[in-house]
Amino acid sequence: QSVLTQPPSASGTPGQRVTISCSGSSSNIGSNTVNWYQQLPGTAPKLLIYRNNQRPSGVPDRFSGSKSGTSASLAISGLQSEDEADYYCAAWDDSLNGQVFGTGTKVTVL
Amino acid sequence: QVQLQESGPGLVKPSQTLSLTCTVSGGSISSGSYYWSWIRQPAGKGLEWIGRIYTSGSTNYNPSLKSRVTISVDTSKNQFSLKLSSVTAADTAVYYCARLLKNFWSGSLDSPPYYYYYMDVWGKGTTVTVSS
Numbered sequence: 001q002s003v004l005t006q007p008p009s010a011s012g013t014p015g016q017r018v019t020i021s022c023s024g025s026s027s028n029i030g031s032n033t034v035n036w037y038q039q040l041p042g043t044a045p046k047l048l049i050y051r052n053n054q055r056p057s058g059v060p061d062r063f064s065g066s067k068s069g070t071s072a073s074l075a076i077s078g079l080q081s082e083d084e085a086d087y088y089c090a091a092w093d094d095s096l097n098g099q100v101f102g103t104g105t106k107v108t109v110l
Numbered sequence: 111q112v113q114l115q116e117s118g119p120g121l122v123k124p125s126q127t128l129s130l131t132c133t134v135s136g137g138s139i140s141s142g143s144y145y146w147s148w149i150r151q152p153a154g155k156g157l158e159w160i161g162r163i164y165t166s167g168s169t170n171y172n173p174s175l176k177s178r179v180t181i182s183v184d185t186s187k188n189q190f191s192l193k194l195s196s197v198t199a200a201d202t203a204v205y206y207c208a209r210l211l212k213n214f215w216s217g218s219l220d221s222p223p224y225y226y227y228y229m230d231v232w233g234k235g236t237t238v239t240v241s242s
Contacts, residue, residue, distance in 0.1 A: 002156055032226070033226040033227075033228075035227075037157075043234075044232040044233065044234050044235050045149075045157065045206070045229075045232055046232070047228060047229060047230050050226070050228035050230070051213075051215065051226045051228070056230065090157075090159075090228075090229075092227060096172075097170055097173075098161075098170055098171070098172050099147070099159035099162070100159065101157040101158065101159060102156070103156055104156040104157070
């Protein structure tokens with residue numbers, strides 16, 4: 001049961017900018033930080049963004065995150081073919097006292 | 111570099127208990143401010159958090175699974191484990207273990223200090239099918 005809502009799909013041509021939204025509530029995004037995970041086909045998720053907008057070492061600066069109120073977003077600029085993947089937002093939920101994930105967004109490079 | 115590896119039966123009969131182990135290599139399971147988590151993903155669907163454990167034994171579980179889940183840690187073996195009882199076909203999924211890092215941001219003029227968490231290391235996942 002996903003508590004965070006994402007659009008099911010997003011697409012763009014190589015070089016374009018794509019943005020993915022993540023909508024939550026005051027008990028999760030509104031009061032905790034947001035992380036983003038990238039899942040390439042057939043592989044385990046990989047940390048892409050942590051603490052709303054921080055990139056782990058090795059993640060290209062084409063990926064950026066932001067948060068405002070009870071929503072967050074992930075932007076991919078200069079879209080590349082290797083960015084085709086599923087993307088999930090995640091946050092701690094104080095009401096559930098547990099981690100919640102977004103519904104996931106499949107990014108397609110046209 | 112820390113690596114995680116899930117192991118356990120790939121096939122479990124309905125009503126039985128699913129048991130998986132995650133082995134931590136390249137570092138001690140007891141070092142640092144880490145929790146250890148389980149996440150699952152049914153085929154073609156999204157991620158579902160199952161629960162987490164600290165090396166002290168303190169746990170948090172997904173409320174929807176709490177009555178059936180037990181996560182434990184064995185620091186002597188550098189492993190942590192998942193048990194899910196009374197399984198049904200709905201529990202068929204890829205099961206991942208992950209390291210959950212707890213960190214502290216000391217704040218600024220615009221923002222108070224807070225703790226934040228993220229899963230920075232994941233296992234490759236293991237497929238568990240519930241079927242008779």
